Each structure stands twice: as C-alpha cells, then as structure tokens.
Amino acid sequence: MARINPPFKKSPWIFHLNTGGCNACDIEILDALTPYHDVERFGMKLVGTPRHADVILLTGPITRESKIKVIRTLLAVPRPFAVLAIGSCAVGGGIWFDSYATIGGLPNLYEEMRHKYNFEPPPTIYIPGCPPRPEAIIFGAAQALGILKKKVKREVYKED
Amino acid sequence: MEAKFSSIIEELENIFKNCIIGFKEIGGGLLTEVKAECLPEVASYVFNNLRMYYSTSSGSDERSIDGKFAVYHVFSADGIGFFVLKASVPATKPCIPSITSKVPGANWAEREAMDMFGITFINHPEPKRLVLPDDWPKNLHPLRKDFEYSYRPSSSSEPTISTSIDIYVGGTEYASTLPLGPYHPALHEPEYFELLIKGEEVIDVKYRGFHVHRGIEKIGESKLTYNQVPFIAERICGICGFAHSSSYCIAIERALKIDVPERAQYIRSLILEIERIHSHLLWVGVACHLLGFETGFMQSWRIREHVMELAELLTGSRKTYGINIPGGVRRDILEPYIDRAKKVIKLVEDEFKVLRDKLLVPEVKVRLKEIGYLPKEDARKLAVLGPTMRGSGIARDVRKDQPYCAYRDLDFRIAVYDEGDNLSRTLVRIDEILESINIVKQILDNLPSGPIRTEFEPKPYRIGVGAAEAPRGEVFHLLITGERNRLYRWRVRAPTYNNIPALKIMLRGVPLADAPITIASIDPCFSCTDRCILIKDLDHNYVKRTSLLSFRKFIKGD
C-alpha cells in the first residue's frame, strides 16, 4: 500500500483531521509533537490548513454530519500527499462501524469518494489501536515516508 | 433517601397538590412524577424558589412499559441528592410543555429529545434540529425503540448547515461572517462556529455542533450487558472517559443498591484525579498554544507525560483504562507501584509549580483578563458546569455536593474565582491541578486493603442517576435498567453540553484574536457532547459482514 517516495520525505507537514473521534487519538497525536517524542526531528510540523499539508492524520469514524466536510478537506490538499488513518475507528469504523450516525471507517469514505468525486485514494497507512501509542503513530508516519526501511515483505490477502 | 427529601416533598405537596402524581425513591435521588401540563410551573418553582441547580433533561420511549413517552428533568439538590421530575404523555400525541422559558439551560436537552424521540415541546423558543444531520429524514427518530440502529437512511436534501444559536443582537450593519471550523486549528475536533465580526470584534456567534455524533446511547438500551457498557462509556471521550465509566457504574450501583468495596472506591478516585491532572495540564498546554506561546505548550505537555506514565503504571494503559465495571474495578494496584507513583506525583508537583510561576506573567494575564465574561446569574441560568461555573463564582462541585467514590473521606477544597473571565477559569484549573495532586497523595498514602469488586443481581426497571466530577465539570448519567441484563434507557450528559450555550454570552464583544481562547476556556470536549452511541444489534450482524467484506475488497484492490 505504501509505496511512496514522496517529495516531502524530509519535511512532511501534517494536518490533523478529526472526523468524529473521541479525542484519545487526537491527543496522542499532539503528544507526538511534544518534547518526549518530538516529531519535529523529522521535519514534521503541524499546519493549520490542508493547503500546506503533505500528510493528513485522520482520526475517528467518519460520521454522517462530518462526511461532506472531510471530503472537502481531502480535496483541498495539494498532491502528492499521504493519509495516516489513526486508531481503530479510522481504520475500519471501530465499534461504530455500522451505526446510523457514521458511514464507517476510511475505506468506506474512499469508496464513496471514488464513485462521487472520481478521487483516487492517496497512499494510506493504517495504524490501529484504541488509541495507538505515540510511538506507534511515529512508526507509522516513518513508514509512510519511507524513512524506515521495511524488513517485512508486503502480503496481500487473496480470496481463494 | 426519602427522609432527606422530606421537607421538599412536603413543600411541593402543599403548593402543587393537583399536579403531583407521586414520589418515588430512585438510586441517587428522588423521582417526582407530575402531570405534563404542570411541568413548567413545578420546574420553575424547583429552579427559582428551591434554588436547585439544573442538571439535564432526557426523553424516554416507554411505550413497551406503559404505552407512553416520558421526559425526565433532573435537578441537583446539593448535599441531598438528585431531584428528578418526570412527566409522561400518551404515545399517540407526544406533546409536552417546554420548560426552556423558565429554565434556559434546558434548551438543548429538550431539542435533543425532540430529535431523538419525536417528542414535541410546546412553546419551545427555538424548535430546531440540534443533533441529527440536516439531511436526516424528518420523521425518523433514532432513539425510539422501533428504530433499527444500523439503518442509514438516504439523504433527504442537499447537505447544508443550520446553525443552532442564531440570535443576532443589534449593530450588524456591514458586519462580516467568519467561519471557525469544522477544521480550524483552534479546535481539535470538528465543530462549526460562525463568528459575526465587525472589524476585529466578535459581535455574535452561531454554532453547529454534533459532528461527532456517532450514535452511542442505544447499545446499553439494546444489546450490551451491564458489564460491557463501561468500556463503551469510556470511549465517549478520550480525555475524561474514566469519569464517564465511573458515573455509569455509580448510577447502576445506586440503582441496584450494590455496596462497592472501599479499595475499589479509592482506586476509582485515584484514577479520576489522575485524569483530572492530565486533562488540566493538557488544557494549559492548549491554552498556551492558542495564545501563541509554544514554549508553554511544550513544557506543560512535557510535565503531562509524567502523568501519562503514572496512569500507565497504575492501570496498564495511557488512556481508556478499561478497569471500571459495575461493582468495583477489574485491576488492583500493586504495592511496589505505589512507591513509584508517589515519586512521580512529587516530580509533577515540583515541575508544575515552576511552570505555573512562569506562565502567569503579566503579558499572558493581559490576554486573559476581562475577556469572555460570564456573569454569575447567567452561569446559573444556563446551568454551566465545572471550571466554567466555578470561574463565575458558583462554589459547586459534585465531589462535595453529591459525594461518590472515596471523596467523602478525602480532604480537599474547591477552587472558586468570582471574576467570570478567562483568567479566572484558568486560575481555577491551575488550582485544581494542585488540589488533585494533593488528593492523589492522600489516596496513595491511605489506600485501604480488601477486595476490589463485588457481584450483584440485576433487577429490571430501576432508575439510577450517577454523577462524577470530570475535569470539565459534572458528568451525568441517568439510566433505567431493563431485562436480560441490559439497559432500558441510558442518558449521558457531558459538561460541555451545558457549557457551549454560554459561549454566546462569553463571545460577544470579544476581540477576534481572543475568540479561540474564549472558546477554549470552557475546555470544550465535543466528543462527549455529541456522544449518543447507538450500538449494533447483535442479532442482525449481516451489516458487519458486508462491511468487513468491503474492507477486504479495498485491501485486495490496491
């Protein structure tokens, strides 16, 4: 999934996109910025508008109310960019994956955007956890940027 | 319980002889059933004459019990217990008089009941949709028992935003609107504020929230058992989740009259206080960030990291601890950890005191002082909670007023400031951090020994109320137990729910630059506010299967 050699390898600017999460992931993201984990080491910087962003950190299930706004935000990012889906909710909808008030996780959103907006999903890294620890987030980000060399081969699930 | 309420019962019986149907003791308070048409007068009397603090309201679909829709209005009789007013109307014509004109704080709660149950409130000043998306079909009410919670209706219209606070005052000529949110750096959650500005001054604000409405409340009402609910309650909010699971547990323990072992009570208090410390430190950091003071943000989060370490030490996880269940806690604190915890808390105290002195320099105070003013009377009318309330000079705290867990035995004071501006709310939080550190120390020193949980026998149709003082204010849970180990009705009210309407008072006349910090000064936690989890019916798990399949397809497709 994450075959990226992006121009922003050395200076990924991140935009934090909460699509309806419970704050736990969001706070762990902020935590990653602070002295203990300090992701600015890698040139990462939290920016205020998706126009400046290279990496979108997406947390929470996509709720019905915020769906259209999330779509607008994803369309507002200059290419190339990557998405990090953080937390179980963003990965697959979490415990609210089939609630009336959500549309599930990021894959469901991508599917809808593909159909309605002809949107080709950017490279996406999924970081599960409830919430994932800051270390996990940094690990995922590093993988997305290709800073970390992968030692495991990529395998794709096939339905026989 | 009824003994404590005896004078109130007597007074009400004298005045509202014809209105009151009956009194009933419930877990944590007293339920007074009144005739629907008398509701506003009784509520007004309770609120204005008896000076009870309004807590929340809740609708309920009781058609399967007695064929009626009911509304519960909860007031807090400080030091005694909760006072619940109940009125029910036949399902054929669900119309109940609104109490919003008498108790302004009830505005949102009534509108929510309107959305979720389809109950019409007569004479409501703003009968608009609050919780559900605007494209949601008009006649569909998710919390009714006949609503299939995984049903996703197609849009009835193009998505637009209807804003829920939109009373513009005068002087709006050539004023300009400025959207703040849903994805604004000042907010870490999707919420929409629409500021009306003139030059650099905010003259009014509109609000559209409930972007984080994931639909929570039905899980306990349908399929999750009593013991499973605390875990989802904890995911209402990632910051003050433990207060939610605790107050749920308290409510159910009160409803079913369970005696919780003392050690469990102490452990709960301990974790609640640790949660408060980390949440307030988080707030201090965010406030610094909003004031552009990055160093303050970094330093307070650096200190907070010790607290996270402490939480991990005591519960096994950094947040969403998962140790609460009705009847006690799941995980004991081992003796060797207590010494380490003492060391960490000492470190936090020392470092925080240094930070506090560096933070409260004149330049920061100037940015906070006399900004975002909330008068005491308005605070009571809108029933704001937590530091927002205490910053406006109202000395209330659930830990003192409706003691729960181990707070009856602990020695602490309530931080109150009278000015009602951003500075006083900041000072309240700073004082509370130190007070909580003090409480943590007391608990670590006097942790009683003994068992940590007790078994219980569930009984249906008992009502219980539980409240816990979360970092942002009183978290309130109302529940009605049901059959098959499940809840019949579960109502969750987070403090931010009551605090947001106060923003329209606080934001008026504030410079634009101070709008974010003023919004932040109530420490809004929208995920709590927007909660309403509706969890899937386990009998119909086909949705789950398709959903998983699509996920697999997605992975395969890549």
Add this chain to the structure above:
Amino acid sequence: MLSILYVILTILGSIIGFTVAPLVDGIERKIRAKIQNRIGPPLIQTWLDIAKLLRKESLIPRTAKALFIIAPAIALAMNIAALPLLYYGAPNVLGFYGDIILILYLVVGSSLILSLGAAASGNPYATIGFSRKISLLIACELVVALSIATAILKTGSLSLTEVILRTGIAPSMIIAGIALLIVTYIESLRLPFELTEAKPEIMGGIFVEYSGRLLAFAELSHILHRFVMTLLSLDILIAPLLKLVFGVSIMGVLMSFIILMLISILVLIVYGAIESLCGRTRIDRALIFTARLMILPIISLILASIGV
C-alpha cells in the same frame, strides 16, 4: 583594486544573504526546540521545506484572481532586488543618491504586493490577515520613516553608503538604529507580533490559500524580508562604528564584512530566542506598542536637528 573588492563583497554579501537567511531560520528553530526541551529539526530544515514546496502542486482557489499567482513572485523579486543595494561592510558600488528610499520602497512594496496577493485569494481569513498586515505595516513605517529621516538629516546624503561613511558615532544615529532594530522585529512578524498568520485565530492568515510553489515563494520572500530589514537597521546602527574601527583598507573592509555578517546572523538568532519566550499579542496591543515606540525616533530626530 579596492573597487573590485567592493564589487565582490557586495555580490558575495547578496548571495550569502540569500542562502543564509533560510539557514538562520533553521538555527532559530533549533534554538526554539532547545528552549522547549526538544531536539528540533535539522539546521537545513527551512531549505528542505522550500525545496519540497517547490516540487508540490499549487492549488488555485476558484475565487482567486491572477494577482494571487503573480504576487509571491513579484514580492520575492523585490526582496532579492533589495539585497545588492545594502551595505556589506564595503562601499556599495551599486549605490547611488537616493538608494535608501529605493530599498524602503522595495521592502514595503514587497509586503504590500504579498498581502494584496493574499487578498486576491478571496478567502475571508486572508482578508483579515491582509487588514492586520497593512495596519501593522503603516504603524511600523512611521517609525522607519522617522529613523531614516534622522539618518539622512544627520549626514545630508540619501545614499546608504555615504550615510554610513559620513557619520561617526552620533547619539541620534544610535537611537534611530535601535528604533529601527525594534521595529524590524515587529515588521518581521515575529511572535508577539505574528498576527498576520496567527494559526489558531485565522489559520495562517495571508498564507491560508497558498500552497506548493507559490507558498515557497511567499515563505522565501518573507524570510528574505526579515534579513533585509535586519541588515538595514544594523547598517545604520553598527556599520558606522565598524568603518570607524577598521577603515576602508582591504583588510578593514574584509573584517567589517565578516563582522557585519556575523552580527546580523547573531541578531536574527537572538530574535528567534526572544520569539520562543513570547505569546502572541493582539493587534490593538501591538499597535499601541508601536505608537509608544515612536518616541525613540522623535528623540533622535530632535537630537539630529540640533546636530548631536
């Protein structure tokens, strides 16, 4: 011989200014990180950022006008044009009678164009940033104009080089230089005065709609603007002293070149450190501060007019 050296130094200074200004920004970020108990980004991070932005696509909002696209490039060009007109420890061969005014107009013009370009995006946040930036610019410009008037009144020349070569150590010039240094700090929109971007309030203000290459130009122009303003105020404050100490021989010129460059980098670093200890102020308070600052150049003007 000497004049060749002058030419070389001016060109060298301009090039150093262009390359070092973003590097100094990197040093500032590193220092800020140290104050916050962090490791911080690598020193060349700002260049890395700009390099990345140059390779990304630029999004043009539908509400934007052509000015939105042209403005950052023009602003950058104006700042670059100002670089070779500054004094780098040696008499500037490109200098002429009236170059101070040209420098000022280039620097102000670049800010003006950049904020007009931002307003051309049509975005309301950018408009507020624009309004704030122009307000601050006006307020600062009053102090700058009075300080420069002092310098010119003192020496009677409008050529930067001549101003520096003709003055010895005069109290009026020192006060004017200090006023310029302070106002440089404000005008370079550093933290208590970082009001035009103000992420938590107006989401990056004038930069809110810029992305990719356009953002790179805007950022670079912003960083160069800081450098030009700082060096200009140091030219007024320090350069006369350097000239007095080292003279205009080959060694002296080289020495003053090196010292001037080092001091300007040092000043920028100190600015960065101050920045990390401050929170953001409000636009009204910033303007009040600037209004109070006016006392300094007025004193200097009075001193200069009585010949001190």
Add this chain to the structure above:
Amino acid sequence: MFGAILAPIVVLLISAVVSAIMRIRDELAHIPSSVLSAVASILMILSATYVFIHGKQYTSILGIKLCMDGLSAFYALIVGVVGLGASVYSIGYMKRFVGEYSLSWFGICYSLFLLSMYMVPLTTDFISFLVFWELMTLFSALLVAYESRRPEAYRAALKYFAMMMVGAGFIIAAFAIIYNELHSLEYAHITLPPLLKHVVFAFLAVGFGFKAGLAPLHSWLPDAHPEAPSNVSALLSGVMIKMAFYGLMRFLFLLEIDFWWGITLTLWGAFSAIVGTYLSIAQDDSKKLLAYSSVAQVGYIAIALGTAIALLVSPYSRILGSIAFIAALVHIFSHAVSKGSLFLVAGSILYRTGTRDLNTIGGLAKYMPLTFAVSLIAGLSLSGVPPLSGFVSKWMIYATTLGSRISLIALAAALAMFASILTAAAIAKLITSAFLIERSPSYGKVSESPHSMTLGMLALSAMCIVIGIYPISAILPASLSTSVTLAISSEIMLESLLIHPAVVIIKSAGAFAQFSSLAIVLVVGLGALIISMLYKSGLRRSVDEWLSGSIVEPTPRYSAVNYFSVFKDIYGAVYRVRRALIKGISEPLLVLYKKLSTAYEFEQRYSTLVLTITTILLALIIVLTIIGVI
C-alpha cells in the same frame, strides 16, 4: 506661431457651439463634444511641445494678451493628457445619462471647462486671470451639479461654489495689494514692504489653498469630486485643483520669496498629506476615498513647492531648490495621470454596478480585468511603488526634502513617507474590496466597460508606466518650465539655467536611469522568470476555496468598513480631533448651511439659472467689498 496656441481654443469653442446645436438630438450630443475635446486635447499637447521646443509664444485674443511660456506649456500638457483620456472616456461613459439629463448641456459645460483650464495659465494680467479663474470655477460647479435632480450633487456644487468664492476673495485681496504697489495689471516683479509681503503670501496661500483643497480648507473636495460625473472628477482631481499651484508658482515668485514661506507651505503640505490619507482610509465610498487621497497628494505638491521656496532663498542650495520645484511639477503630472485613471476606474465601476459603496461591490477583477489592471497600475503608482510614475515624483520629493538638511522639512518628509504608506493602504482597500474580495450576490452579469472607456483609462495608466520607466519624459518638460519660472523670480537663475539646463536634467535623470534600469531588470526579469517557471511546470490545479472545511459561503464577506478598524481606533487622533472640531464649529455652521440650501430648493428647473446668477452677484459683491476696503 500663435496658431498653435489658438487652435485648441477654437476647437473647444466649436465644440461648445456644436453641443448647443446638438440639443435637437440630445442622446448623441456627447459624441461631437467628446471627440472635439479629444482633438483639442491633442492640440494642447502639440502646442505645449511646440513651446518646449521653440520657447515662449505670445498671442492675443479679443484684446487679451496671452502668453504660453514653460510653466503654462506644462499645464497645457497636463490638461491635454488628462483631457484626452477623460474625453475619450466620455464617449462611452455619458451614455449613462441618456434620457435622464441633457447631454448637450454637458457638452457645453465640459468644453468650456476644458477651455477655461487651458486659458488660466495663458493669461498675462491679473484681471483676465481672475476672469478665467472664475469661469473655471463656474463651469466646474455646473458640472458638479450636473445630476441636478440629486440633492447631494446640488448641495455639493453649492458648497463648492461658496467656498471657492471665499478663496477667490483672498486671491483678489492679494491682487489688490499687488496692484496698489505695482499700478499695472501685467505680471511683473515687485518689491513689497516686509509686512505687506507676508500678508500677500498669506492671502495667496489661503486663496489658492481653497482651490487646491489643502487640509483644513478641503471640505468641498470630498463632496464635489464624488458627485461630479466620473470623467469630470478625473479632470477636477487630476488637473483643476493643481491650478492652485500654478497660481502659487506664478505669483509667489513675483515677490521676493521668504524662507519661512517655504517652511509654512511644507508643514501645511505634510499636515494635509496626513489628514488626507487618514480620512481616505476611513472611507467606504470609492470616489470619496480617492477624493481624500487627492487632499493628501496636493499636500505632497505643497511640500515640494515649500521646499523649493525654502531652498531657493539661499544661493547655495539653488540647484536642489530647483530640483524640488521640478519635483513639484513632476508630482503634479504623475498625480494627474494616476488619480485621473483611478477616478475613471471608479466611474467604470459605477457604470457597471451602479454603486460607489465599497461595502456592496466585490470580486470585479474577474469580470473587468482591464479595469482591474488599470486600477492596479494607477493605484500602485499613486502609492509610489517602483517602477511607476508615483515613485519617480515621490523619490524626487524625498531626495530634495531629506537632502535639504532642514530639520522641519525632514520631519515633513518623514510624515510624507508615512502618508505614502497610508495612501498605499487606502488604495489597497479600494482594490481589495472592489476587485478582489468575493461578495454575494456576485455581479454575475457585469462585463468589461465599453471600449472607449477602457481606452481612456488605459491611455492614462500607460502614462504612469511611461513616466515610471522613462522619468525623463516628465522631468524634461518640468525642468524646462522650471527654468522659465525661476527665471521670472530671479535674473541670475534664468541665465544659469538657460545656459546649463543640462546640469539639472542630467543630474537627476542620470540617477534615475541607474536605479530604474536596476529595478526593472530585477523585478520584471526575475518575476517573469519565476512566473514562466510556474506556467511550464503545470503543477497547478483549480479547487474550491478553503473555509476551514465549512460548506456554507460566509455571507456577508469582510466588508470595506472593517478594514484597519483597530488601526483607526489606536492611531485615530486625526479622527478624534476632527470629530471634536465638527461638533464645536462645523455643526452650527451646518445648521445655517442646511437652512440656506432648503431655501434654495425651490424649483429644480431653475436651479442652474439661480446658481449662475448667484455666482455673478456673489463675485461682484466680494470684489467690490475687498477693493473698497483696501
């Protein structure tokens, strides 16, 4: 070659007559007058050129002796340039009034207004000067009151006229004093006793100050300029108010100039510059904003002229002084073209959207790209951004004022620099709110203004670029006229400048060549390079506006009234003082004025007639009173 001078007069008279005849087809009446005025403007430029090449020319008409020397030629040039732009513009613009107001009446007034402006500098005696001066006032007042059914326009004209009468009174008084000593009506040098000399200066300064709209005497200007049709506003602001400086330049140098006159004028100019720009940034009406900006710009001219006087007193700073004089003239030229085109821009906006209120328009850049380009060029030129004409003139003003080493003048220069950035702010407000900010309801049907209007604007704004890039094109005529003007004041200067005009020209022009080439190469070259890089890369994509994810359009958008609000609060001493003055002084007067104006509001049909008769009566009364007193 008197034909060169007379030709424009003849053409304009024909134009007036033709317009009067065209009353029979009123809807087309503006075309012959506009075309003929344009022809006359070209002839003016030609005659001015002729004079620059061949020197002073004399002629006479109806017994009035006329002379076109360097200074008059310079003014003829300005009248010609701005008149050409405005006349071409009129062809399209006047269609606005078809069927509403008489176009033939406009044609008559317009032609005669141009004629009177052309004539004022040509006169050689005080009486004919006064006659044409009053005619200029009269016709401009009639043009201001052109939309006579609108009470605002009518009142503005009345106010303008009343104030001009007071100003004329001062001028006449000064002339009377001069005549008393000189016993001749021809312009000639004169030595007056010191006290009387200062009195004459004060009378002239105040009298012409009214016309120029220098700060405390400006209050007619922001009313009259916006109310006039926009092509007339361009002439009013571009040319007419500068006629006051013609008067000062002509008559002050007849006397023995004094150092303190210069200082007074400079400080007055700085005051006017500050007040004008301050009030300008507070306006929400596009033409009012420009009108206040004119108050500021005449301040600049006063600064330059004052500096020239202060420097010319001393024989050591003659050269710098004459450069200051040139600066004043160049700024007159530069401001004429840039403000002229800005008023035409405002007219175009008015033509298409029907409003001058900046709060309600917006986003026009997409629909009116050429108008936007003109406004950008002229606006940046007015703010003095290199390489445009405003920079040239402002540079010269700073160079001479700061270089004078007189601390009061240096202070004025610093204030002028500040005013210059305030001007930039005002222009930025105009451009941003009219052209850049989106607004709903958006003017979807707005299109570019008609060709003739666009042509007129483009011609004028092209002059901004031409002067900016080839400053010599303005400096050469200015220095030629300076040499002549100063020669009138002092015999020594005449000789030296006539023999060595190159000294002045090369000294300033050479430096210009250096920096303008540098700036042009760097700015245009680098900018073009970078833009071309952008175009090639193709890394661009059109997207929706980012409103922090919100899906609703913010309506209303940031309106013009909100701009610089905090600045206006904190640096607002000017506003506060003004408010206090209005409360204390103006309001009682206003009550009187209102009573007067209601008294005049009887039959609208007779308004112009009443105006004319009142004018003549008032003028007569004032002249008689003053002469009788002296």
